[in-house]
Amino acid sequence: MFIHIFIILLGVAMLYPLLWMVSSSFKIQTEIFTGISFFPTKITFENYVNGWAGLSGITFGRFFINTFFIIFIGIVGNVLSCSMTAYAFARLNFSMKKIWFAIMLVTLMLPFHVTIIPQYIIFNSLEWVNTYLPLTLPRFFAVEGFFIFLLVQFMRGIPSELEQAAKIDGCGPIRIYWYLMMPLSLPAIVTTMIFTFIWTWNDFFGQLLYISNIDLYTVALGLRMFLDSSGKSAWGSMFAMSTLSLVPLFAVFIFFQRYLIEGITTGGVKG
Amino acid sequence: MTYMKAWWHKNWVGYLFLTPWLLGILAFTAIPMGASLYLSFTKYDMFTAPEWIGLKNYLSMFKDQKWQSSVLVTLKYVFLGVPLQLTFALSVALLLKRGIRGVGVYRAMYYVPSLFGGSVAVAILWRQIFGGDGLVNNLLGSIGIKGMNWISNPDTALYTLIVLMIWQFGSSMVIFLAGLKQVPIELYESSTIDGAGPVRQFFAITLPLITPVVFFNLVMGIIGAFQAFTSAYIVSGGSGGPLDSTLFYTLYLYQKGFTHFQMGFASAMAWFLLVVIAFVTALVFVSSKKWVYYQE
Numbered sequence: 001m002f003i004h005i006f007i008i009l010l011g012v013a014m015l016y017p018l019l020w021m022v023s024s025s026f027k028i029q030t031e032i033f034t035g036i037s038f039f040p041t042k043i044t045f046e047n048y049v050n051g052w053a054g055l056s057g058i059t060f061g062r063f064f065i066n067t068f069f070i071i072f073i074g075i076v077g078n079v080l081s082c083s084m085t086a087y088a089f090a091r092l093n094f095s096m097k098k099i100w101f102a103i104m105l106v107t108l109m110l111p112f113h114v115t116i117i118p119q120y121i122i123f124n125s126l127e128w129v130n131t132y133l134p135l136t137l138p139r140f141f142a143v144e145g146f147f148i149f150l151l152v153q154f155m156r157g158i159p160s161e162l163e164q165a166a167k168i169d170g171c172g173p174i175r176i177y178w179y180l181m182m183p184l185s186l187p188a189i190v191t192t193m194i195f196t197f198i199w200t201w202n203d204f205f206g207q208l209l210y211i212s213n214i215d216l217y218t219v220a221l222g223l224r225m226f227l228d229s230s231g232k233s234a235w236g237s238m239f240a241m242s243t244l245s246l247v248p249l250f251a252v253f254i255f256f257q258r259y260l261i262e263g264i265t266t267g268g269v270k271g
Numbered sequence: 272m273t274y275m276k277a278w279w280h281k282n283w284v285g286y287l288f289l290t291p292w293l294l295g296i297l298a299f300t301a302i303p304m305g306a307s308l309y310l311s312f313t314k315y316d317m318f319t320a321p322e323w324i325g326l327k328n329y330l331s332m333f334k335d336q337k338w339q340s341s342v343l344v345t346l347k348y349v350f351l352g353v354p355l356q357l358t359f360a361l362s363v364a365l366l367l368k369r370g371i372r373g374v375g376v377y378r379a380m381y382y383v384p385s386l387f388g389g390s391v392a393v394a395i396l397w398r399q400i401f402g403g404d405g406l407v408n409n410l411l412g413s414i415g416i417k418g419m420n421w422i423s424n425p426d427t428a429l430y431t432l433i434v435l436m437i438w439q440f441g442s443s444m445v446i447f448l449a450g451l452k453q454v455p456i457e458l459y460e461s462s463t464i465d466g467a468g469p470v471r472q473f474f475a476i477t478l479p480l481i482t483p484v485v486f487f488n489l490v491m492g493i494i495g496a497f498q499a500f501t502s503a504y505i506v507s508g509g510s511g512g513p514l515d516s517t518l519f520y521t522l523y524l525y526q527k528g529f530t531h532f533q534m535g536f537a538s539a540m541a542w543f544l545l546v547v548i549a550f551v552t553a554l555v556f557v558s559s560k561k562w563v564y565y566q567e
Contacts (some may be wrong), residue, residue: 010363011380018387020406021396033404058546085292094285095278104292107300109490111498113521113541117528118306119299122315141295144362147294149409173284189546202389204501205521220391224505227395237549242392253386257379260386264442265449 018246025240032235049245051237055225060213060241063222064261069202070135077139078147078196085142086151086185087177091163108145111221119171120209134210138197147192154188155181155265191263194256201249219245311538323533328539338540339517344429345497348519352436353492357485360440364447365473377449381441388439394505397423401431423508425479425516432502432517445544450484451477482563490555497548500525520544 024032025047027040054060064116088094123134142148158181159271166176182189211221223241226234253260286293299458311328313321331514332338363381367374400406403420411418419425450567458476467475503511511518511526528537 003369004371007363007366007371007377011377014384017396017400017406017438018384018393033409081291081295084288084290088288088292092285092288094282097285098497100289100293101567107296109494109548109552110300111494111541111544113498113524114307114538114545115300115303116562117310117534117538117541118303120529121306121534124317138295140291141299142292143295143299150494173288177288196424198386202391202501204391204504205525208504221389223395226507227505231340238395238399242395244385245392246390249386249390250383253379253383260319261378261382261445264445270459 002237003027009063021239022243025236025243027236029234029236032239046242047236050234051226051241051244054222055229057215058217060219060222060244062215063217063219065183065245066216067201067218067220071197072131073132074139074200075193075196077136078142078144081140081142082144082147082192083151083182083185083189085148086155088180089148090152090155091176091181092173104145104148108149116209120271125209129210130212130216131210132216135200135206140255144246147195150191150263150266151185151188158184187259187262190256191259191266194259195263197252279424307538307541308534311542313535315534315538316532317534318481320533327458328536329543332536332539332543337515337518337523341511341518342521344497344511344516344518345520347429347456348433348436348499349493349496352433353418353489353496355433356437356440357443357488357492359437360443360488361447361481361485362452363440364444365477367444367448368451378441378445381442381444385439385441388435389501391505393435397431397435397502398506423513425512425514428513428516432499432506435502436496436499443492447481447484450481454480479564482559483565485557486559488564490552493551493555494548495552496555497544 019102020038024036026043026045028042028046029045052060066177089097089104100157110212119134120129123129128134162180162184163176166180171179200222205222207218207221208224211217214225217225223238223245226241227236282409310321312323314328315321315322367377371377384393401421402408402424407421408418419427421431426517454477458480459472462472462476498521499519500521503517503522504525507513507517507522509522509526511522521544524540524544527533527540
């Protein structure tokens with residue numbers, strides 16, 4: 001019984017900073033610092049209006065669109081390339097397969113810092129810095145081993161009788177991949193899409209590195225710039241835009257919670 | 272010739288599907304790794320050609336005050352934060368495991384912070400709530416304690432970041448919950464019959480059987496914590512201050528490589544990080560033979 005109460009209290013305490021931020025986004029500026037009363041005495045939307053206006057004429061709407069764009073391309077790239085790779089590891093036979101698989105596992109644990117500097121230099125010499133290419137193109141080359149691993153584990157669980165049946169009907173491996181494995185792997189693919197969304201949304205470092213043009217800013221960069229330029233005076237709008245920036249993540253969580261949990265536990269427990 | 276044809280015939284499909292990944296490994300991993308290793312032995316600022324200087328980067332790195340600070344800060348962060356976070360995660364998972372009604376809701380409540388935690392928005396929030404007139408001090412003030420500016424105090428700034436890491440225990444907790452579920456109930460039942468109490472059961476049954484999950488969380492937690500960046504950047508405004516107390520290793524690497532354009536030095540830093548992570552991970556792996564118990 002006490003445990004029940006404790007769990008609830010702890011949960012509320014955990015969420016309190018977030019809840020406070022949301023409620024503060026509706027408070028008038030001066031109230032944020034004076035009281036700890038949770039609810040605003042007067043609800044105002046001015047923080048949202050001011051915040052949305054963004055900086056130098058570029059609204060947060062633009063930042064949101066930019067971010068969704070990168071994510072969309074990233075999702076397409078990840079799903080295609082990682083599923084192809086996973087199919088090869090899970091279902092096809094070829095020489096040196098074990099070695100390649102071991103290499104793939106090692107890349108899972110590689111800190112990306114050993115590759116960013118040369119990657120930056122290469123992208124720079126190609127004049128791709130300050131475009132979205134460095135953030136999207138690699139996704140088409142299965143650079144994120146976590147998704148390959150996830151899909152491999154999932155595909156291994158698909159009964160091979162279905163494939164045998166398809167082969168008897170004359171399907172080659174390519175058709176099997178596209179018409180059989182992909183549809184059957186949908187849960188793992190959805191999980192890939194969700195995690196790509198979340199990780200890209202939060203990928204501050206990559207975006208910081210490759211994007212300097214404010215038109216191209218993502219939400220994370222927009223927030224940072226907002227923070228730098230407005231200093232102490234605009235916490236209200238800061239909170240408003242921060243709250244908005246968390247909404248898509250929260251929405252993904254609400255609708256896809258099952259996949260999120262499944263995805264994590266597949267990596268951690270069944271892996 | 273026929274041998275090659277036979278090999279090709281047997282393997283072409285596999286390699287066809289593997290092509291994107293192979294190209295990716297080559298272009299985005301192998302070649303950059305080789306290049307960064309080379310660069311770590313050079314002086315390079317991106318504008319003039321790299322100049323070979325041998326081990327000088329590594330030597331000056333070890334002597335560099337800021338570098339030493341960043342190593343200490345990162346080690347503190349990893350070896351205080353990760354164990355604490357996992358302890359929290361396991362403790363709450365154990366509480367939730369008792370099959371309380373509405374477990375899904377509580378699991379969600381605890382998970383949400385880890386979903387948002389790596390974001391810029393939360394780092395910004397953290398900077399405010401631990402600031403001089405932030406939420407934490409307001410709450411402390413209401414019970415009569417005068418708090419200080421936790422962010423601008425070099426003694427406490429890092430701990431606000433550690434608290435942020437611990438706050439995100441939800442994802443580790445979810446994994447622990449899944450691992451706990453796999454412990455066969457019969458073991459608990461038969462041990463209860465034998466007179467074992469909950470504490471005894473925890474140490475004799477639960478803990479040994481979830482060691483694979485502890486192992487996984489530990490490895491992933493350590494690797495992740497070594498690479499932390501966003502929270503330090505936002506909370507310190509990119510400086511790693513006050514007085515380098517929040518200068519995460521990756522933040523210093525970023526400054527060296529992309530603010531000062533000392534790319535040779537930054538490459539050396541990157542390789543050192545790789546070696547350290549590999550070493551610590553290897554330690555955990557090797558030690559795992561002693562304490563990880565897999566159910567057969």
